Amino acid sequence: MEQSEENKKxxxxxxxxxxxxxxxxxxxxxxxxxxxxxxxxxxxxxxxxCHYQKVGCRGFCARDVLVDxxxxxxxxxxxxIKPDIAKRIVEEHLIKGEPVKEWLIDASYYAFxxxxxxxxxxxxxxxxxxxxxxxxxxxxxxxxxxxxxxxxPEDVINEIKASAIRGRGGAGxxxxxxxxxxxxxxGDVRYIVCNADEGDPGAFMDRxxxxxxxxxxxxxxxxxxxxxxxxxxxxxxxxxxxxxVDRLKLAIAQAHELGYLxxxxxxxxxxxxxxxxxxxxxxxxxxxxALIASIEGERGMPRAKPPFPVHKGLWGKPTxxxxxxxxxxxxxxxxxGAAWYSAIGTGKSKGTKVFALTGKVKNxxxxxxxxxxxxxxxIYDIGGGIIGNKQFKAVQTGGxxxxxxxxxxxxxxxxxxxxxxxxxxxxxxxxxVLDETDCMxxxxxxxxxxxxxxxxxxxxxxxIGTKRLLEILDRITRxxxxxxxxxxxxxxxxxxxxxxxxxxxxxxxxxxxxxxxxFRGEYEAxxxxxxxxxxxxxxxxxxxxxxxxxxxxxxxxxxxxxxxxAGDKKKPHRIDPEKCIKCGACFDVCKFASVSRE
Amino acid sequence: MNDILxxxxxxxxxxxxxxxxxxxxxxxxxxxIPEEAVNYFSEKLEIPPSRFYGVVTFYSQxxxxxxxxxxxxxxxxxxxxxxxxxKIAERIQRDLGLAADGETxxxxxxxxxxxxCVGACSIAPVVLVNNSAYAEMSAxxxxxxxxxxxxxxxxxxx
Numbered sequence: 001m002e003q004s005e006e007n008k009k010x011x012x013x014x015x016x017x018x019x020x021x022x023x024x025x026x027x028x029x030x031x032x033x034x035x036x037x038x039x040x041x042x043x044x045x046x047x048x049x050c051h052y053q054k055v056g057c058r059g060f061c062a063r064d065v066l067v068d069x070x071x072x073x074x075x076x077x078x079x080x081i082k083p084d085i086a087k088r089i090v091e092e093h094l095i096k097g098e099p100v101k102e103w104l105i106d107a108s109y110y111a112f113x114x115x116x117x118x119x120x121x122x123x124x125x126x127x128x129x130x131x132x133x134x135x136x137x138x139x140x141x142x143x144x145x146x147x148x149x150x151x152x153p154e155d156v157i158n159e160i161k162a163s164a165i166r167g168r169g170g171a172g173x174x175x176x177x178x179x180x181x182x183x184x185x186x187g188d189v190r191y192i193v194c195n196a197d198e199g200d201p202g203a204f205m206d207r208x209x210x211x212x213x214x215x216x217x218x219x220x221x222x223x224x225x226x227x228x229x230x231x232x233x234x235x236x237x238x239x240x241x242x243x244x245v246d247r248l249k250l251a252i253a254q255a256h257e258l259g260y261l262x263x264x265x266x267x268x269x270x271x272x273x274x275x276x277x278x279x280x281x282x283x284x285x286x287x288x289x290a291l292i293a294s295i296e297g298e299r300g301m302p303r304a305k306p307p308f309p310v311h312k313g314l315w316g317k318p319t320x321x322x323x324x325x326x327x328x329x330x331x332x333x334x335x336x337g338a339a340w341y342s343a344i345g346t347g348k349s350k351g352t353k354v355f356a357l358t359g360k361v362k363n364x365x366x367x368x369x370x371x372x373x374x375x376x377x378x379i380y381d382i383g384g385g386i387i388g389n390k391q392f393k394a395v396q397t398g399g400x401x402x403x404x405x406x407x408x409x410x411x412x413x414x415x416x417x418x419x420x421x422x423x424x425x426x427x428x429x430x431x432x433v434l435d436e437t438d439c440m441x442x443x444x445x446x447x448x449x450x451x452x453x454x455x456x457x458x459x460x461x462x463x464i465g466t467k468r469l470l471e472i473l474d475r476i477t478r479x480x481x482x483x484x485x486x487x488x489x490x491x492x493x494x495x496x497x498x499x500x501x502x503x504x505x506x507x508x509x510x511x512x513x514x515x516x517x518x519f520r521g522e523y524e525a526x527x528x529x530x531x532x533x534x535x536x537x538x539x540x541x542x543x544x545x546x547x548x549x550x551x552x553x554x555x556x557x558x559x560x561x562x563x564x565x566a567g568d569k570k571k572p573h574r575i576d577p578e579k580c581i582k583c584g585a586c587f588d589v590c591k592f593a594s595v596s597r598e
Numbered sequence: 599m600n601d602i603l604x605x606x607x608x609x610x611x612x613x614x615x616x617x618x619x620x621x622x623x624x625x626x627x628x629x630x631i632p633e634e635a636v637n638y639f640s641e642k643l644e645i646p647p648s649r650f651y652g653v654v655t656f657y658s659q660x661x662x663x664x665x666x667x668x669x670x671x672x673x674x675x676x677x678x679x680x681x682x683x684x685k686i687a688e689r690i691q692r693d694l695g696l697a698a699d700g701e702t703x704x705x706x707x708x709x710x711x712x713x714x715c716v717g718a719c720s721i722a723p724v725v726l727v728n729n730s731a732y733a734e735m736s737a738x739x740x741x742x743x744x745x746x747x748x749x750x751x752x753x754x755x756x
Contacts, residue, residue, distance in 0.1 A: 020720050023718060023732065024721070024733055061720035198717065199714075201679075202675055204717035204718065207717040208717075239622075239659055240713070279657075280618055280656075280657030281657045282656060297617040297619060299652050300657075356720065358719035358722060359680050360681075364719070364721075365720045399676070432676045432680065434680060438680055446676070446679050561692060583685070584685070
């Protein structure tokens, strides 16, 4: 007997379409599921209806595409799914009821999650980011409803102060104190701005939060606006994040439809609306005063503080600028209470922090951990250790403003003060793991190339200082370093730090200072012995073929883009040092380890 | 072109006179910021061209030259850098016959760009073709990708 469609049980196939999921083929996987279902429908009557749910980043990007099959109360998660596997899952699992064992998540999936504490990311990856109802179903917008009916703006500020949350954008300033200062500033027009100009290379927390749970940011903005007395908010977001921009636009439109944005919200007399401003690509615009200039349509150049934006911000009005992750935390604090929040974390660093764990760890992805967790736990327990079982060398935190932390300090707890003490910062949350094959001088040079290019040029210490620092690092990596260069770097770093106008210049020397502190020997090897111990700096390497090992297969000859390798078949080949451009193609391609790189 | 620019000026006046907005609209419509457009705006709005150029050259999003039909970019953010992004960049330059970041092939089909972190660090190193990300690339897999793109272009299908 045929069952009517409504009486059939519902099976949900949930597919990750965050950045990682999309690149791994998330959309194609959904299509493959749909096609498989349709194909089977031709021959047999299915006893279920299949629904598809697209979700944002689930964190474990290294195992994408992640797919959940939710059947009633049971949920089964698959990893590494490609479109051609969809048919098997439909046939064996959905139709016959037997999950496909070889694609099920394994121990590493559980290990990846065991030490995490997901507050912000809990909903990110389970709810449909394109459906406001999904957010409402998990308690969304109950925070704003609660405060407009039962709390004064001062109550809200006190609650946020009591939670002790600190800004997630980098500086870690107490959010409640910032709000209070703005609220107390004279004037009747105020603004709330969400800083989504996530420019740190190696960071994608804000992007993932907006893509996976945009309504939490909108609600955070609403609560902040209510507290400080603003009726207009802006989200300043990178144009390089098109998917996030679209999700946010949709979220704002949906909130309008339900009457969550606009005039007289929830009958309380509170008016609020949000506008999106697209950044045009300048790292310095993450700095508050530069960001304001950019929203106003000008070159994004910082100005001296004070006056601080809370007193004189956007169009001269008192303005609070909060980072995406900070705002996203706010609805959860209001919903669960300040005491709940401040019970998580350490003495002065409360709550959780989202990190982008990348680089040479096995389990790359987006993680959320309680403040105070040890660095080593993140890298070895969550990250699963180093790829290829190579030696861990350092972890770079805080992007261009941060530093490199060596193996002997892996016991350092991750909180604002502790990372500061070892010469780095939490920053916005980038965490790039480096192994023995990374050259620390090269890493310092990489960051200086970045800050030098992104320096706005307004103040001399930053504009010229970063240029000179980069020149010195460049000559060291090219084997032209001189005695005294290290000392010169140290002096110049101190000057740039002390005299620069904004955070970009003040922190630009950090990558140099921290690598000098922990890896001074590498600098010395480059300068004195003209050697790069990690074998990265091209100009300090010589490639040659070990004749006794070479089988004469010719793979290197074919791979060499410079035509520098010659030799007869099955006879040892030779590299012409004059022609060699040191690209390393021969080294990479040789199966017999007969290319030496010294 | 002037009709398009006039339309943008009207919108600009509604938007509190935001120069970045004006330039973003121009680039969306024309693909780049032509000198004529800047001069036109300058005359109509009585704003010196230097103010437009000040903004254009400050932000990496703006281009003063037309770009190719396909934008092939390689991410050189931290995670991509340590996983070999620069080797991929060298390979793309070689395969497309371009000498530097931002150059376009003579036939106008490909522009090569180095970008700083697209926020896809967990799948580094990343190559982007017209905003679609390709995960965990190597120099060889990038060569293959470019070969396919060239083939698509020469067969006229896109």
